[in-house]
Structure formats: C-alpha cells, structure tokens
Amino acid sequence: MLKIGDKAPGFTLKDKDGKEVSLSDFAGKKVVVYFYPKDNTPGCTKQAYAFAELYGEFQKKGVEVIGISRDSTVSHVKFAEKYRLPFILLSDPELAAIQAYGVWQEKKLYGKTTMGVVRTTFLIDEQGKIQQVMPKVKPDTNAAEILAQL
Numbered sequence: 001m002l003k004i005g006d007k008a009p010g011f012t013l014k015d016k017d018g019k020e021v022s023l024s025d026f027a028g029k030k031v032v033v034y035f036y037p038k039d040n041t042p043g044c045t046k047q048a049y050a051f052a053e054l055y056g057e058f059q060k061k062g063v064e065v066i067g068i069s070r071d072s073t074v075s076h077v078k079f080a081e082k083y084r085l086p087f088i089l090l091s092d093p094e095l096a097a098i099q100a101y102g103v104w105q106e107k108k109l110y111g112k113t114t115m116g117v118v119r120t121t122f123l124i125d126e127q128g129k130i131q132q133v134m135p136k137v138k139p140d141t142n143a144a145e146i147l148a149q150l
Contacts, residue, residue: 001101001102001103001120001133001135002101002102002122002130002133003130003133004130004131004132004133005129005130006129006130007128007129007130008023008033008122008124008128008129008130009023009097009100009101010022010023010024011023011090011092011096011097011100013068013090013091013092013096013097014073014090014091015073015076015088015089015090015091016073016076016077016079016080016089016091017073017077018073021066021088021090023124023128026064027126027128028126029062029063029064029126030061030062030063030064030123030124030125030126030131030150031063031064031065031066031123031124032051032058032063032064032065032066032121032122032123032124032146033066033068033101033121033122033124034047034051034065034066034067034068034119034120034121034122034137034142035067035068035069035097035098035101035103035117035118035119035120035121036048036067036068036069036117036119037069037116037117037119038069038070038071039069039071039075039076039078039079040075040078040079040082043119043139044069044119044139045083046139046140047119047137047139047140047142047143048067048079048083048085049083050139050140050141050142050143050144051065051067051085051087051142051143052083052084052085052086052087053143054143054144054147055086055087057147058087058147058150061147061150063150064087064088065087065088066087066088066089066090067085067087067088067089067090068089068090068091068092068097068098069089069091069092069117070091070092070093070095070098070117071091071093072091072093073091075091076089076090076091098117101120101122103117103118103120104116104117104118105118118135118136119136119137119139119142120133120134120135120136120137121133121134121137121142121146122134123146123149123150132146132149134146
C-alpha cells in the first residue's frame with residue numbers, strides 16, 4: 001500500500017455519466033480519494049452518505065471528493081441518485097487504480113478468504129503527493145476524520 005509522501009498514482013476512469021475523469025484534472029487542488037467495496041451495501045452507503053453530508057465543507061476548503069469502486073457506471077448512477085451523492089464516483093472494473101493504490105487485498109469473511117477492495121481513504125495534496133493514508137476506515141466516521149485533518 002502507498003504511504004505518506006508517495007506520489008499518488010495517476011488514473012483515468014469513467015464517472016457515473018461515462019465521462020473520463022483523471023486525477024491530473026485536479027492538479028493544484030487537494031483531493032480525497034476513497035476506495036470502497038460495493039455500491040448499496042450497508043457500510044459503503046454509510047460512508048458515501050457521510051461524505052455527502054459534509055461535501056459542502058470539503059468544497060469550502062477547495063477539496064474534491066472522489067469515490068472509487070469496481071461497480072459499473074450504471075450502478076453508480078443508481079447509487080448516486082438514490083442517496084443524492086454530490087461528489088464524483090468512478091468505476092474501476094479493471095482494477096487499474098484499485099491495484100495501483102494497493103487496496104486490492106485478501107479479505108476474510110466468515111472463515112472464507114477472498115480478494116477484494118479494502119476500504120481505504122487517501123488525502124492527496126496540491127502537488128499530487130499522498131498527504132494522509134487511512135486504511136480500514138470506519139464508514140460512518142471517515143469523512144469527519146478527513147475533514148478534521150484539513
């Protein structure tokens with residue numbers, strides 16, 4: 001997994017509307033990039049809703065919020081509409097960014113080992129360097145913790 005001070009890997013992924021979004025589009029701005037396992041699951045919904053509630057505060061500080069999962073753009077449309085998510089959701093079905101950021105890992109659930117996205121949040125500074133890494137975050141408090149760091 002990446003650590004503080006590392007250069008954030010660039011990516012270009014499609015948003016819920018099928019438009020390509022690149023990390024480089026936000027050069028000169030701080031960006032919160034959070035990786036989550038799946039749209040419309042309890043933890044991921046709590047995390048997205050928490051970021052949505054505080055999105056105005058992030059915007060006041062000039063910080064963009066981007067959520068990334070393996071879900072399709074169609075899934076992201078439904079998820080964003082259902083919970084009125086105002087921030088960017090990106091689809092990474094090929095695991096390009098997910099693997100580049102080191103969040104595709106072994107997970108154990110009910111004694112079964114599988115590969116999956118480990119819920120992790122990165123704060124990227126204006127120069128494109130990792131300023132903060134928060135692995136295995138709690139979905140309902142993650143947004144507030146990142147905002148407090150700003």
